[in-house]
Amino acid sequence: MNINVVNQLNMFDETAANQLLLQLKKKPNSAIAFATGSTPIGMYKKLVAWFRNGDIDFSQIQAFNLDEFADLDIESPNSFFSFLKRNLYNSVNIEPSHIHPIKNTEASVKACSNYEKEINSHGGIDLAILGIGLNGHIGYNEPGSDFDSLTHLVQLSSQTIEANSNMFGSYEETPKLGITMGIRTIMNSRKILLMARGEEKAKIVHRALYGSISKDIPASILQLHSNMVVVLDRKAAKYLKETA
Numbered sequence: 001m002n003i004n005v006v007n008q009l010n011m012f013d014e015t016a017a018n019q020l021l022l023q024l025k026k027k028p029n030s031a032i033a034f035a036t037g038s039t040p041i042g043m044y045k046k047l048v049a050w051f052r053n054g055d056i057d058f059s060q061i062q063a064f065n066l067d068e069f070a071d072l073d074i075e076s077p078n079s080f081f082s083f084l085k086r087n088l089y090n091s092v093n094i095e096p097s098h099i100h101p102i103k104n105t106e107a108s109v110k111a112c113s114n115y116e117k118e119i120n121s122h123g124g125i126d127l128a129i130l131g132i133g134l135n136g137h138i139g140y141n142e143p144g145s146d147f148d149s150l151t152h153l154v155q156l157s158s159q160t161i162e163a164n165s166n167m168f169g170s171y172e173e174t175p176k177l178g179i180t181m182g183i184r185t186i187m188n189s190r191k192i193l194l195m196a197r198g199e200e201k202a203k204i205v206h207r208a209l210y211g212s213i214s215k216d217i218p219a220s221i222l223q224l225h226s227n228m229v230v231v232l233d234r235k236a237a238k239y240l241k242e243t244a
C-alpha cells in the first residue's frame with residue numbers, strides 16, 4: 001500500500017490525476033473504472049485541463065462506471081453516467097464506443113452479468129478509481145457485502161441514501177437501489193487508486209486501512225490488494241499515525 005498524504009490542498013487533485021496519467025503512459029488502452037462522488041471532481045477537472053494542453057490522450061481507453069443507481073434513468077442528470085459525461089467524458093477524446101455505462105434498463109441480474117462480461121471482454125479493469133463512503137463502502141458495496149461478489153444489485157443503506165439526498169431534494173425522491181462492481185470485481189483490478197479528502201472521512205479511512213479486515217467495512221479488504229495507491233488530504237489522514 002502506497003499512501004500519499006497531500007499537504008497542499010491544490011495538490012490533491014493533481015496527485016490523483018497523475019496516477020491516471022502514469023497508467024495511460026504505461027498502457028494507453030487501459031480499462032478504467034471511474035468513481036463518482038465529490039472526491040474525484042477536482043481530479044477530473046485536472047485531467048480535462050491536461051487534455052486541453054495536449055498532455056494526456058484518452059483515445060484508446062475503455063471507460064467503465066464503478067457503480068450506478070438501479071432505479072434511475074441513466075440519462076437523468078443525477079445518474080452516475082451523466083456525472084461522468086459532465087465531468088470527464090464530454091470534455092476529453094474518449095471514443096463513444098469505448099464508454100461502458102451500466103445498462104440498468106435491462107433486468108438487473110442480466111445487467112450485472114452483462115457488465116462483468118463487458119469488463120472481461122476488455123481484459124479486466126487495469127485501474128479502479130475509488131472513493132470511500134462514510135460507512136466504508138466502495139462503489140456501492142455497502143457494509144455486509146460479500147467479498148466474493150461480482151457486479152450486483154444493492155439495497156442502499158439509509159446513511160448512503162441520506163448522503164445522496166441533497167442531489168434529489170428529499171430522502172423519498174432519492175434512489176434506493178444501486179448496481180455496483182462487486183468487491184471481487186474491484187479486487188481483480190490490476191491497480192487501485194483510493195481517494196479520500198476531508199475530516200469527515202478521517203475515521204473511516206483509518207479503520208479501513210489499519211483496522212481488521214471485515215465485511216462490516218467493505219474498504220478494509222483493500223488492505224489485501226497488492227497494487228494500491230491511496231491519496232489523502234491532511235484532514236482525511238488525521239488518524240493515520242496510530243494503528244487500530
Ligand code: GLP
Nearest residue numbers: 035036037038039131132133139
Ligand atoms: C457514492 C459513490 C461512491 C463514492 C462515495 C463517496 O456513494 N457511489 O462510489 O465513493 O459516494 O462519495 P464522496 O466522494 O462524495 O464522499
